Amino acid sequence: MKIQSASALFRVAGMAALLGLTVGCAPQTQLLSSSSVDRPITLGLSAADFEQAAAAATQSMLESGAVERNDGKKHIMVVSSVLNDTMQRIDTDQLVKKIRVELLRSGKVMVTTAIGLNGAEDQMNTAFSELSQSRKVDRSTLVKQKLAAPNMSLSGKILQRNNRVDGNKELVEYYFQMTLSDLQNGLAVWEGEEQISKLGSAKGTSW
Structure with missing residues (x-):
């Protein structure tokens, strides 16, 4: 039992060392500001x-x-x-x-956002026009849609x-x-x- 415990400890220590080595060698990430000076060209x-x-x-x-x-x-x-x-x-x-x-x-x-070459940009504009046909919607809460x-x-x-x-x-x-x-x-x-x-x-x- 003592030999198995020692072996287990060695394995844990090895994994920790390997993890530390991996983290230490990983490239560092930098957070760049919105200033163009900090940005690579x-x-x-x-x-x-x-x-x-x-x-x-x-x-x-x-x-x-x-x-x-x-x-x-x-x-x-x-x-x-x-x-x-x-x-x-x-x-x-x-x-x-x-x-x-x-x-x-x-x-x-x-x-x-309701009109475009490929349809509405915001699809909710189209979905909203279909609400008046649904029985699940309280029609008293619906506003009259009139697209500009x-x-x-x-x-x-x-x-x-x-x-x-x-x-x-x-x-x-x-x-x-x-x-x-x-x-x-x-x-x-x-x-x-x-x-x-x-x-x-x-x-x-x-x-």
Whole structure:
């Protein structure tokens, strides 16, 4: 019994040492702040790039007067297609969401979540319209749904162009192109383009 206990102790001690060694050798994780100074720079698109492009687009849109109204009402905007023409698998909503947030903060634009090219963005808009047909719902608690139609549409494209420089470096250029259209007449009332250029080693990848 004493020999078995000693053996068990050795096994426990060995496992603890192995666990300690594994934890000690594990790479440390760093929490980066929202400041672009703390963020590593890559040839690919980063959160800082989306923030820069979105801020530039929103500022240009607001300064152009395209979203101004004289009747005290707010424009209702719908998000159309924003195409990804880069070598990376990115979610264009990362750009659009930041633009939407800033436009809503401006108090001049509202965004519909009930209408879109692929149906309602918020599926609850569609589900709510079906509640009136359900016997399980107290109809006295239902509000009359009357969806607001958009009068403006936001569309765009993100492009990427790669070029070799001096044989061992690569210049990667990104173009964020956005268009705001008036749905009443189909005319573009604002267009903006933000360019972000990065120079790095040609051995690296930008996607």
